[in-house]
Amino acid sequence: MDIVLGLQWGDEGKGKFIDLISENYDIAARFNGGSNAGHSIERNGKRITLKMIPSGIFMQGVQNVIGTGTVLDPVSFKNEILNLKKFDETLQPENNLIISKKAHFVLPTYRLMDVFMEENPAYTTIGTTKNGIAQAYSNKILRQNVRIGDMYAPDFQERVQHILERDYSFMAGEDMLIPPLEEISKEFFEAVEFLKQFNCTETELLLNKALIEGKTILGEGSQATLLDIDHGTYPYVTSSSTIASGACSGLGISPKKIGEIYGIAKAYCTRVGNGIFPTELFDEMGEEIRIKGNEFGSNTGRPRRTGWLDLPALRYAVMINGITQLVLTKADVLSGLKSVAVCTHYELEDGSVEATAGTLPENARPIFKWLEGWNADFSVIKDPSALPEELMNFLSFLEQEMGVPVTYLSIGPGREEILKMK
Template sequence: MPALVLLGAQWGDEGKGKATDLLGGSVDYVVRYQGGNNAGHTVVVGDQKYALHLLPSGILSPGCTPVIGNGVVVDPSVLLSELSGLNERGVDTSKLLLSGNAHIITPYNVTVDKVTERFLGKRKIGTTGRGIGPTYADKINRVGIRVQDLYDESILTQKVEAALDVKNQVLTKLYNRRAIAVEQVVEELLAYADKLAPYVSDTVLVLNQALEDDKVVLFEGGQGTLLDIDHGTYPFVTSSNPTAGGACTGAGVGPTKISRVIGILKAYTTRVGAGPFPTELFDEDGEALRRIGGERGVTTGRDRRCGWFDAVIARYATRVNGLTDFFLTKLDVLTGWEQIPVCVAYEIDGKRVEELPYSQTDFHHAKPVYEMLPGWNEDISKAKTFGDLPKNAQAYVKALEEMSGAPISAIGVGPGRNETIEINSFI
């Protein structure tokens, strides 16, 4: 049975929660493999809307086991608060599995994140200030705190001491902040141990055994391809690998076990935070996309920057992820435009470029080259098949498919769980 990866093919916020939820009833496990509570998914079930920040979307699907993999960084207070909120709404969260090798976001990671971003001023990256980057930095520097460390006070204390040896020097001497006490951090972290204990597991073993037993496992990425630390618009990126390769390291499964890679594409383009964005709109069209699409970050609450569809980055996402399918979301938002521009290439220093430039400088100077496609005015939210769509909407989807380099197998025509056209089954 298949192991599937589902990820964002733009700068995040493409509607991965809706796509994961659609598949949730058909899979046995849904796994978050990277990122932290800097990523958010909105899932609409009936008249209920759920905002998930750290938990896999599969937690809303009865019978599905949600997993937080080793590649995720976890803020215990956020996780427990999110679980509590779902429990109060009648959602069963008892099946959640949390990797003992996932790294913990500590209070000092959050502090360092916030003071560093303020210190950068105009050069700031646009982080969420939730300690994600500093936690991944600690992981790479081998001074990170893992979930399993909460169950050995001696090891936990040694690791916190090692981390604060350097961080307190930076906080006090560079940023003029008060030093953080080791004992205070240890006490706060130990208070989470008993509450998290029911969920802690060897998730690598569980997932590999599940695949050997012909279970269907869906790996869910946070953020998006263009925010990948290696393959995104560096340095305006996240601190992990949302691309397909991140699923292998972030969940502990081999690449030969992955059978399908599904990219989520919004019918236009958005991003949150700083960084280049060739198709960004600063006019009434951009404001209309933001308003109609409800483009406000699930986790950050920040307005998203909006622009027309960019086929150049879609082709790039297909390449670096090895995408087998696309799920196109929010097609309904484009209803009402007489013509819809689509970026088919860039102009850089007077030359037409059809592939994403690897140079940061070139990408900053890229100007979109647009092709105009006819729009439609018909309400498409009730469409159940591709043939139900207006002819111009069908033509728009087919054009995006041809430009992006992989088949569009599902189309979102509204925010609800049932407002989706399935063209080809993902499983």
């Protein structure tokens, strides 16, 4: 099994890369997260954002799997499937999408609980997408949730209704303005019936059987390394494991089966929501990068915070994931700049210098190295030999600093606008 994951705070362009290489695999399997994720894919001049569905869904002959480590909102899933079919009428996802019975449901009151906690001063506000993902994972850990396989049980509706009434009673007691319980319950159970047309099984058995048969699997991660629940910039993180080892637990595949680990990173940094961001730009340059790079959340539409490339954080992400190949995106966005900055170290309050950041320091001063900028019409570049010398120098510098080769370079938003470097 090979793995693709993000190395920063998400939105690095994983969906595009997975869409590109998934045709080389038999199975594309999503291993974490829920509908809080969003992979944007461009096909035939049109763009679509996939939330739960693996990015291999467009490839004929590729089986797609939503793994055990995910959490699934059936209402959001139903809408995504209907939107996908409208986007491409030839697709039949019910025939090539399999869902783990052990994945957990996101119940409708979980979204409301997210809103309640974000708006209540008694709780830490982290800038969540308010999709109920954290509530699903927390109830999973508390053993208070229901799983996909439970929807076939005769008492499923009764069990879910009990949880909904419990949550609803709590929020009503806090004077929260919420929609009628009957309304959200009806929508949920209708979506569950829609979900039943898909093959739901023990996907860990399916995937391991596929490996024994010599089939190839691409593990798809959502969000990114610096948002990992254990190793990210806590508490401003997501609720699941976003790193390479999370693919093993999220899919039920042994670490011995892992081959290539592709790490996706932008030529600069972005972040959505709250949390530390040492290289963040607050000036016109930050706004220029945001507009030129279309840095607005694919799922939420929120403007992303922008900043220069952060090598200490990137080194950390490369290290804990065991990255074997780097994929660099959005180098074209920086085209035309006279010089480009890269943070190589942090200077801490005590005067010491840190080159690899496990916990990003709150009051650290980024130490920048300025590299010569590049200028090119990337729309006409079809081969690495045509890339500007300054960009090649930037890539060589990055490879030397990371100790990992840059094997792919994205030079535009289109599906084909990516170069294989090695």
